[in-house]
Amino acid sequence: MPLLKQARPKVLVPEKLSPDGLALLRSALDVDERKGLSPEELLEIIPHYEALLVRSETKVTATVLQAAKRLKVVARAGVGVDNVDVGEATKLGIVVVNSPSGNIGAAAEHTIALMMSMARKIPEGCASLKAGKWERSKFVGVEVKGKVLGIIGLGKVGLTVARIAKGLGMTVNALDPYASPAAASSASVTLVSSLPELLSSADFLTIHTPLIASTRGMISDAELAQMKPGARILNVARGGTIDEAALLKALESGQLSGAAIDVFTSEPPDPESTASKLIAHPRAVVTPHLGASTVEAQENVSVDVCEQVLDILKGSLPRSAVNAPLILPEEYQKLQPFVRLVEKIGNLYTQHYASLPGGSMARNTFDLIYQGEVASINNTKPLFAALIKGLLAPITGQEGLNINIVNAELVARERGIFVSEQHSRDPHDDSSYSSLVTLIARPPSRPSSRASGLPEKSTGAPQLQHQRVISGTCSGGQPLITRLGRFEASFAPEGTLLICENYDSPGKIGVVGSILGREGVNINFMTVAPVSSKLSIHNAPSDAKFVKDGPTEVLSDVSGSGKTEALMILGVDRVVPQQTAEDLVQEGGVLSACAITL
Ligand SMILES: NC(=O)c1ccc[n+]([C@@H]2O[C@H](COP(=O)([O-])OP(=O)(O)OC[C@H]3O[C@@H](n4cnc5c(N)ncnc54)[C@H](O)[C@@H]3O)[C@@H](O)[C@H]2O)c1
Ligand SMILES: O=C(O)[C@H](O)COP(=O)(O)O
Numbered sequence: 001m002p003l004l005k006q007a008r009p010k011v012l013v014p015e016k017l018s019p020d021g022l023a024l025l026r027s028a029l030d031v032d033e034r035k036g037l038s039p040e041e042l043l044e045i046i047p048h049y050e051a052l053l054v055r056s057e058t059k060v061t062a063t064v065l066q067a068a069k070r071l072k073v074v075a076r077a078g079v080g081v082d083n084v085d086v087g088e089a090t091k092l093g094i095v096v097v098n099s100p101s102g103n104i105g106a107a108a109e110h111t112i113a114l115m116m117s118m119a120r121k122i123p124e125g126c127a128s129l130k131a132g133k134w135e136r137s138k139f140v141g142v143e144v145k146g147k148v149l150g151i152i153g154l155g156k157v158g159l160t161v162a163r164i165a166k167g168l169g170m171t172v173n174a175l176d177p178y179a180s181p182a183a184a185s186s187a188s189v190t191l192v193s194s195l196p197e198l199l200s201s202a203d204f205l206t207i208h209t210p211l212i213a214s215t216r217g218m219i220s221d222a223e224l225a226q227m228k229p230g231a232r233i234l235n236v237a238r239g240g241t242i243d244e245a246a247l248l249k250a251l252e253s254g255q256l257s258g259a260a261i262d263v264f265t266s267e268p269p270d271p272e273s274t275a276s277k278l279i280a281h282p283r284a285v286v287t288p289h290l291g292a293s294t295v296e297a298q299e300n301v302s303v304d305v306c307e308q309v310l311d312i313l314k315g316s317l318p319r320s321a322v323n324a325p326l327i328l329p330e331e332y333q334k335l336q337p338f339v340r341l342v343e344k345i346g347n348l349y350t351q352h353y354a355s356l357p358g359g360s361m362a363r364n365t366f367d368l369i370y371q372g373e374v375a376s377i378n379n380t381k382p383l384f385a386a387l388i389k390g391l392l393a394p395i396t397g398q399e400g401l402n403i404n405i406v407n408a409e410l411v412a413r414e415r416g417i418f419v420s421e422q423h424s425r426d427p428h429d430d431s432s433y434s435s436l437v438t439l440i441a442r443p444p445s446r447p448s449s450r451a452s453g454l455p456e457k458s459t460g461a462p463q464l465q466h467q468r469v470i471s472g473t474c475s476g477g478q479p480l481i482t483r484l485g486r487f488e489a490s491f492a493p494e495g496t497l498l499i500c501e502n503y504d505s506p507g508k509i510g511v512v513g514s515i516l517g518r519e520g521v522n523i524n525f526m527t528v529a530p531v532s533s534k535l536s537i538h539n540a541p542s543d544a545k546f547v548k549d550g551p552t553e554v555l556s557d558v559s560g561s562g563k564t565e566a567l568m569i570l571g572v573d574r575v576v577p578q579q580t581a582e583d584l585v586q587e588g589g590v591l592s593a594c595a596i597t598l
Contacts, residue, residue, distance in 0.1 A: 053309065054083065060083060065088045080210060080211070090407055106297035110262060173192050221249070337477045348598060366419045366420070433482065484529065488529055491527050494598055528568055
């Protein structure tokens with residue numbers, strides 16, 4: 001029989017990307033280069049892809065992201081992610097990565113190239129000569145040496161521009177409320193405290209900020225009027241930071257001697273737009289968003305983001321995620337087994353306790369307690385995300401599967417789930433394990449259960465409600481459940497399990513086995529979990545902790561029957577029908593039977 005070939009993840013590349021990065025992808029993924037897609041075509045094909053690689057042209061809108069059913073990552077081969085709806089991607093659990101430093105040098109050199117071109121009228125001289133003319137006196141320029149360069153945004157590109165400009169003999173002033181004074185001073189840049197101060201001192205003004213609320217339209221009529229008459233302006237950052245109509249007016253009036261622009265509010269500009277009039281102005285030096293267009297920069301950004309795409313599709317964390325927390329690879333290695341454990345604990349919680357009176361989501365406030373070695377992990381975001389995923393996966397289907405460190409907090413907030421994470425390095429009571437993770441569901445307080453509209457039904461057994469606790473550890477890198485409610489357990493949370501609560505009496509196993517056998521359900525393994533003699537959980541809301549409890553008999557006889565209870569956990573080979581679970585209670589005499597799949 002021919003072997004079924006497993007489908008490889010698919011990557012859509014709708015823009016020109018350097019082949020160096022794409023070559024890395026081809027070993028593991030199907031790379032689909034589809035340049036020139038219309039927005040409608042993109043929307044139509046995006047459901048087939050696990051990854052999308054773009055530059056600044058493709059508009060990755062909320063509609064595109066919502067249509068992308070399998071998308072795990074949007075990779076921006078460059079810096080600016082303003083063409084990606086990062087908020088929507090976060091909601092959907094799609095990681096957005098970029099290449100924050102691959103094209104800094106290219107953008108800075110392009111800025112300097114435009115400044116020199118504008119100062120020395122290179123484009124005009126070149127065009128004139130190509131037109132067969134020899135016009136020398138018409139193209140007299142100015143020198144930059146000894147002039148003042150004003151920089152708005154002293155980030156990676158801004159600082160690189162500043163260093164080159166210093167080398168050209170310029171004085172450099174900068175405005176950036178978040179810039180490091182040490183970095184500015186080491187580049188001999190004077191940080192000024194206000195925009196008017198920067199504008200009035202600059203012979204050349206250059207913008208190197210992202211396009212955000214505080215920078216949109218930051219240079220308009222009023223600001224241009226504050227500049228020295230005859231000053232020159234540059235924008236190699238983002239269209240929209242300078243008001244194009246105001247800039248055109250300032251060029252026409254002669255307030256500005258020149259403008260050098262690489263980026264526009266709409267790209268490519270509409271032929272009827274103000275931007276197109278600006279482009280046509282004789283004292284404007286313009287390029288079609290070429291700041292990052294060097295062979296070197298394109299290789300850098302392509303390799304950078306393609307490596308990250310591979311990481312994400314392998315299940316690791318990328319190094320430059322725009323919407324995910326930074327977790328170092330070595331820390332992640334340590335976390336990984338516990339991520340699986342916590343997800344299993346959450347999943348087990350919902351499936352097991354949802355079958356009890358009151359239902360799982362009657363409780364929405366949890367304590368997640370890390371004890372022993374695991375408590376030394378500081379960045380527990382992946383564990384938090386795993387818990388939310390585990391809790392919700394059994395009741396939300398596809399949405400549950402899409403929960404990850406990108407959107408876990410948002411999802412938890414939207415669903416009103418509160419988790420208090422607690423670290424305790426003190427040795428825990430069960431010292432046979434080096435690490436222990438415990439989930440405790442707090443009983444709903446009266447006002448909040450009313451507010452949530454999910455009142456918990458009384459089971460007539462308040463002690464049971466107080467024992468919604470699951471503990472686990474990692475043994476040989478594999479998850480192991482060590483406590484389920486009042487019972488001291490030891491089972492791997494894998495596959496289909498039947499969890500039966502019963503009185504610990506001879507012959508019970510045989511009865512259960514024969515009922516299951518009658519239904520064609522095979523038992524793979526069985527383990528009995530006695531009532532724990534060691535631990536109990538006190539219901540302290542904010543500082544839940546383990547304490548030694550009273551005499552064992554009190555715990556063993558929570559039902560008040562005088563008999564000893566135990567939990568029987570059976571690993572079975574197929575899903576157990578609800579009717580069979582009911583038969584186990586009716587005919588088999590077990591107290592409760594709950595079938596779960598982990
Ligand atoms: N034209 C191109 O091809 C090209 C190439 C690379 C980068 N870029 C663009 O250049 C810009 C800068 O890139 P970067 O890598 O230096 O980014 P960066 O994040 O390193 O630097 C941006 C700086 O702007 C500062 N800033 C933010 N708001 C500000 C405000 N209101 N006033 C003053 N400063 C403010 C920040 O503090 C930061 O220091 C981005 O918009 C990027 O997309 C364009
Ligand atoms: O933000 C960036 O990295 C630049 O604007 C480059 O854009 P590009 O990849 O479309 O050239």
